[in-house]
Every structure is written in C-alpha cells, then in structure tokens.
C-alpha cells in the first residue's frame with residue numbers, strides 16, 4: 325500500500341502540492357488525473373524523493389519513503405516511468421537496461437523477462453536510445469523501470485503521443501503488473517482508458533485533492549470525471 | 556646537427572609535453588563532462604602532485620626508485636582525496652552552480668597555493684628520476700653505399716622521458732576503459748546525461764560527483780608526479796598547467812576525452828617544436844590564437860557535441 329498523507333511540496337519557493345493525500349493499493353490500478361499544471365508530475369517526483377516534502381508523509385507498505393535520500397527510494401522498489409521518457413539518450417538500449425538492473429541488483433533472469441515483454445528492444449540492444457522511434461523509446465522507458473522489479477510502479481502519461489497498437493502494448497504491461505500484485509499509480513489524460521482500467525481515481529486541482537472515485541462510482545456516473553477535467 | 560634529427564628531438568620533447576598535458580587536461584575534461592562545472596583550481600592539483608612527490612621522495616628511504624613509486628601511488632590518492640573533500644564541503648554546498656563554482660575554485664586555488672608556499676617554500680626543488688639512461692637515437696642518411704644508419708651527436712633522449720610517454724598513454728587508456736566498459740563508467744555517464752533520472756534509478760549522484768572530482772584531481776596530480784623529475788616542483792607551476800589544460804579542453808571540445816587527447820597532442824607537439832625552433836612565447840601565442848579560432852569557427856570544439 326502506498327499512502328500519501330497531507331504532503332506539501334514544490335520547487336524552491338514555489339509550493340505546488342498543498343496537503344495532498346492519496347492511497348494506492350496492491351493489485352489495483354490507481355489513476356491520478358487533473359488538468360495540465362494540476363501537479364500530477366510533481367506528485368510523482370515527490371514520491372521519488374526528487375523534491376523536498378516539507379509537510380506530511382509518504383509511506384510504502386508502512387515504511388516511510390519521505391525523508392529518505394532520493395537515491396534510496398528506487399531501491400525500496402519504486403519504478404518510475406517519467407513523462408517524456410527521459411532515457412539516457414547517448415547510452416545504448418542495453419546500457420539503459422543495465423542502469424535499471426543495477427538499482428536493486430536484479431539478475432540476468434529479470435533482464436530476460438523484461439526483454440520477453442518487449443522483443444523489439446532485444447533486436448536493438450546496441451542501438452543508441454536517442455535514435456529509437458518514439459514508441460520504442462516508451463518501451464525502453466517502461467522496460468528500464470521494470471528492471472528493478474518494482475513493488476510500486478509510477479507511470480506518468482505513458483501513452484502520450486503513441487499510436488493505438490503501442491498504447492495497447494503499454495496497457496498490457498500495466499495489466500500484467502496489476503495482476504502480479506504490484507501497486508500501480510498511473511497518470512493518464514484519456515478518460516476512456518481510465519474508465520476501462522482504473523480501480524480508483526484521484527482527481528487533483530491546483531495541487532489539492534478535488535475528488536476520489538472508485539470503480540463503482542466511475543461506472544455509475546462517468547460524467548463526473550468529465551466535468552472535473554473540463555471536457 | 557642537420558634539420559631532420561633536430562626536428563625529431565623537438566618532437567620528442569613535444570611528445571613528453573603532450574603526454575603530461577593530456578593527463579592533466581583529461582582530468583579537467585572529465586570533471587566538466589560529468590559535472591558541468593569548470594574547476595579553476597585544477598592546476599593546483601597538478602602542482603600538489605609535484606610537491607607531494609618531493610615530500611614523499613624526501614621521506615621515503617631506499618633509493619630514488621622506491622621514493623618515486625611511493626609518490627606515484629600516494630600523491631594521486633592524497634590529492635584526489637583532498638579534492639573529493641573539497642567537493643563535499645564546498646561545491647555540494649553551492650549546489651554545483653556553474654558561476655559560483657568558478658568563484659569557489661578560484662578561492663581554492665589561492666588557498667592551496669598559499670599553503671604550498673608556507674609549507675613547501677618558494678624554491679623549485681628537484682626529484683631524482685627512478686632511472687635516467689641516455690638513449691642515443693639513430694638517424695638515416697644517404698651515404699656512398701646507399702641508406703645508412705648513424706647516431707648523430709646530440710640526438711638522444713632519456714629512458715625516463717620515454718617512460719613518461721608510455722605511462723601517460725597507459726593511464727589514459729585505463730581512464731577510457733573505465734568510462735566506456737565498466738559499471739562505474741556507466742554510472743558516471745548516466746549521471747552526466749540526466750542527474751535526476753540517475754537518482755531515480757538509485758545512483759547516489761553526490762557521491763558520484765565527489766568521486767569524479769577526486770579522479771580528475773588525481774589525474775592532474777599523477778601528471779605532476781611524472782613531470783617533477785624533468786621540471787622540478789614549484790608552488791606556482793599550476794598556472795601554466797591550468798592555462799594549457801583549458802586551451803586543450805576548449806580546442807578538443809569540453810567533456811570529450813578523445814578530443815582532449817587529440818588537442819593535447821596537437822598543442823604539446825607544436826609547443827615542443829615551436830619552442831625549440833623559435834621561442835616558447837611564440838608557442839603560447841599560437842596556441843592561444845588557435846583557441847580564438849576554434850571559439851569563432853567551431854565553438855563546441857573539434858570533437859565536442861553541439862549543445863542539445
């Protein structure tokens with residue numbers, strides 16, 4: 325269980341998240357929604373310890389994440405697929421995967437499993453990451469995060485700018501992670517995709533909680549979500 | 556002596572210079588490449604290497620060879636450790652901000668220089684080379700019976716100078732292998748490319764920075780140790796080393812190791828040759844002019860990547 329309890333965080337003097345709380349359970353897909361600039365990416369960075377959390381706590385399975393040195397957070401099993409992929413562009417596909425494998429000293433079996441999921445990456449192991457197509461880059465960003473066998477998987481708009489078949493491939497990975505009992509926290513803008521997958525939705529606005537909806541509430545009244553997002 | 560042998564002699568001197576310069580500059584280039592900061596105190600680490608070599612040679616008994624080997628190991632370790640400490644206590648505090656790092660390392664430069672003056676003193680002091688056989692070099696000449704080999708008077712080098720060249724090549728090769736083949740190199744390159752993402756994958760970026768700063772200073776110190784048996788140690792010797800390293804790193808392309816090596820050979824060799832045939836001042840003038848030309852026509856340097 326990921327529990328975020330009343331956190332305040334921001335960039336230097338600019339506070340972005342204000343008393344934000346959210347929970348994400350194992351074996352479920354929890355979606356984080358909100359308009360552009362609402363603070364979704366900022367929430368992800370706060371979980372990763374990349375921003376100072378000045379109030380509140382973040383815990384994973386009861387153990388505090390907030391307060392840890394940032395590089396310790398992924399070692400507790402948090403895999404991060406950032407918005408815009410953020411690959412190590414000058415490194416090869418294989419080297420990007422190695423960085424992911426080193427995080428928690430995963431073995432070659434993990435590497436095999438991940439490459440099993442993305443056979444296209446296997447054909448391109450020696451290729452520089454910044455020469456991959458957009459879809460392949462997203463595969464690599466996902467594969468890199470899976471390399472640390474995450475207990476908690478953070479995905480920040482993983483389908484941004486992808487064609488349908490690629491979106492489906494990413495969706496399959498997300499479902500697989502859910503079924504294996506991982507905690508999945510997903511930032512997603514496409515309402516239909518959210519309605520189809522989410523077990524729980526947190527809507528935020530201006531860095532504050534706006535509404536929490538579970539799957540039943542979503543199914544009963546999808547228009548609520550649309551109203552919050554202004555579509 | 557004819558022109559040919561004379562040129563060969565100048566080129567040998569230039570090669571020694573290039574070797575030492577390549578070592579010093581690759582340290583500066585490594586630090587800039589990974590940390591994106593300019594270390595103005597880099598030349599002082601070179602000077603410290605030479606001065607520590609003198610101290611070690613004074614205090615370790617058992618002949619010049621043992622003293623020199625001890626210096627070769629101790630000086631880079633001591634100086635690298637000192638630099639890592641400076642990184643953790645100073646550069647980390649100012650968040651590796653590029654401008655403030657320049658000012659901070661200028662301060663470091665003066666502190667190191669003054670401490671060296673107060674402890675080591677104002678005199679230049681020699682360190683005895685571990686070995687120093689004169690090696691006469693052959694030259695070819697058309698004689699009555701066709702091509703003949705002879706040994707012109709004055710055309711010689713020493714075994715120590717050859718050793719400096721070989722040692723520099725070996726160390727640079729090791730650095731290149733470390734960066735391109737090892738896990739440590741992968742960690743450094745990931746940190747260089749995207750520090751935030753490196754952190755998000757468990758890389759302790761601040762420790763990587765301290766290590767890189769230490770390795771960079773260690774390389775300069777190693778160059779300092781290698782040069783003392785030829786040039787003597789002096790507390791102001793860091794100035795020229797810094798200037799030439801900057802020239803090399805700018806011409807080669809900031810942060811590019813191959814570029815640094817090529818530029819060091821170019822500058823070292825031309826410095827050697829021009830100094831022998833004309834004057835050392837002219838050599839510096841030409842090198843500086845070359846920097847100006849590179850900055851105008853190819854600001855990213857010969858091997859540097861364009862700003863992304």
Ligand SMILES: Nc1ncnc2c1ncn2[C@@H]1O[C@H](COP(=O)(O)OP(=O)(O)OP(=O)(O)O)[C@@H](O)[C@H]1O
Pocket residue numbers: 335338340358359360361362363364365366367407
């Ligand atoms: N590095 C930064 N420095 C200062 N402010 C920032 C920084 N990054 C983001 N912000 C601000 O924080 C707020 C939240 O940004 P964030 O990236 O979290 O939004 P988001 O919900 O992910 O939006 P989007 O849907 O566009 O990705 C915005 O107002 C943004 O301008």
Ligand SMILES: [Mg+2]
Pocket residue numbers: 364365366407480
């Ligand atoms: Mg975002």
